[in-house]
Amino acid sequence: MSVVQANMHPLDNYLRTERLPHVWCSGCGIGTVLGAYLRAMKNIGMDPEKTIMVSGIGCTGRAAGYVKMDSFHTTHGRPIPFAVGIKAARPDLNVTVFSGDGDLFAIGGNHIIHAARRNADITVITINNFIYGMTGGQLAPTTPETGITTTSPYGNVESPFNLAGLVAVSGASYVARWTSLHVRRLEKSIEKALKKRGFSFVEVLSPCPTAYGRRNRMRDPVDMLKYFQEHAVVKHHINPLEGVIEPDKDFIVGEFLDAEEEPTFEDKLWEMTKKEFLYTSQAERTAWILEHRRHLETLSKIISGRGER
């Protein structure tokens, strides 16, 4: 007798399907980007059992709750320090930060430049929707000049960050920017980011029709995709400072930076500490930690009377 599995989505094995449907609004681009991320993982054969997703607060921050991996839904702005901590303790794991522009560049803005500077071996995917979506549409550090938000009801007077440019000049190993319209190129780019040893960063411009679009003459989700289609110019390896995004003007998407691999933060930590300890490799150190933990678990079961004696 054969078992037929009906209605299986190709990514079901990567999702906590019992947590669906998700909270994202219709027309939101986060699902598209999460899909591209999971397909990229699948394409390169990255083991979800060995992959950790870390996210912060905001609409994008909810992604960590939907993926079938170990995941952390951290405090606002802090997913990068969490990720760096995980990677320092367990360099054998793949660690991805998946969070929004407000989370990673406003309240957590300090951390991203330092993780890039150190070349921490983590991958950061940032959804840039130009707004704080979860709290209802307040001014973000990415809101274009003149942008209307609930806290800039008569227009924005601040200059936004050029996220990809900022990370590229901070010391990252791989930096790209796409939009949620460039699904296939985004997927390929995430594959490269995941495979890259060192700090890799992918910015994805994504529509928020609910909190941003409807206040800024892009009421329909398709309006924003049209804006991406008409104004996104694909260029690679540009001067990162050319990556500014201005209202109603063309902007650059593509691979900003794909640097030669250099020793990562974790490599350098290892180089320093191996002189003091007797491991021959990082893998041996991890194996020792895991073995030691298994002994501890057995011991605690025996103590609590639950294990076999």
Place this chain on the structure above:
Amino acid sequence: MRLTLTGNQANAWGVKLSRVQVVAAYPITPQTTIVEELAEFAANGQLDTQYIKVESEHSAMAACIAAENTGVRTYTASSSHGIALMHEMLHWAVGARLPIVMGAVNRAIGPPWNIWADHTDTISQRDTGWMQFYVESNQEVLDTIIQAYKVAESRDVLLPAMAIEDAFILSHTVERVEIPDQELVDEFLPPYNPPDYLNVDDPKGFGSLVMPDWYMEFRYIIARAQEAARKRIREVTKEYAEIFGRDYHGLVEEYRTEDADVVMVGAGTMVSTARDVIDKLRSEGHKIGLLKIRVFRPFPYEEFQDIAKRVDVIGVMDRSFTFGYGGAMFSEVKGAIYNTDARPKIKNYLIGIGGRDVTPKMLEDTFRNALRVKDHGLDREMMWVDLKGGE
């Protein structure tokens, strides 16, 4: 003028009427709609204020501190993790003696994540030196903001204050709110006139170092300022009642405590529900009353020493838990009474934590439990109300 406002809108109206000159804030649920309303007031010219959309709550408080140091009236609003992130700067505002007012919308702390009413966020700022006003209605939110500036800016106080409202129960729920006349508010709350501020004609350093031979004296002066605030709050509340006709009775408000054997203590919105439950139990002949903690810092210890002489049982309801012993309000009430001759039984009820609805039924069970303490003695010090699986 009467308007139908949410607690958060009432909060923003209080700020507008207080003619705040600098606002610095960062979005967080359930606070955000306060600063959205203020952004609208600032943008359409209804309020002459500079509104800075900072990159975190820590920056919000830092910006308020520095702006206030130049001699202007400032405001911010936050909740939960936002208040926690501000913690370092909250201490600074007190040490620098800056009468900043913050709208604090009570929300639980994670993990697990929870956005609903819970007092842990503000209770855990107890030791910073901020005054804390817990309110129970949208009208009280508005009135308290104005009063808080008046108390905070008093020359013998000069301490910051939080006007604290429960998430969603007040913040996102509408009530009819009386808007006081601007002229009367201006008379009640004159422009901020600090004794000391950034003045290039009189150069000075801010945030200087002080050696161990004097630091303690600075802390003592702050302790004295909190004592002065106790007196000032009573005066300001009375003056406000005379001008605007609404009396919040200083630091605590008693309800049907005359001849009571048992008095229940609480703060925030639960006390509104509690009044109805007290009425019901009174109609059955039980001698039970209510004491609302309106001001938690400075702590109303004299009021508690007074009520302790008159009752047999005090039941303290905490909407937060201070791990390691009991609810903070319970510990403070008990501590305030210890060195007096009064010996009522004091029991702690942990209730409504993480936004669990505090229903009349839940309160009735709790109050009947306190009545049993009167008849049968104290069975145990703490009780978690409506706990799944029991204790």
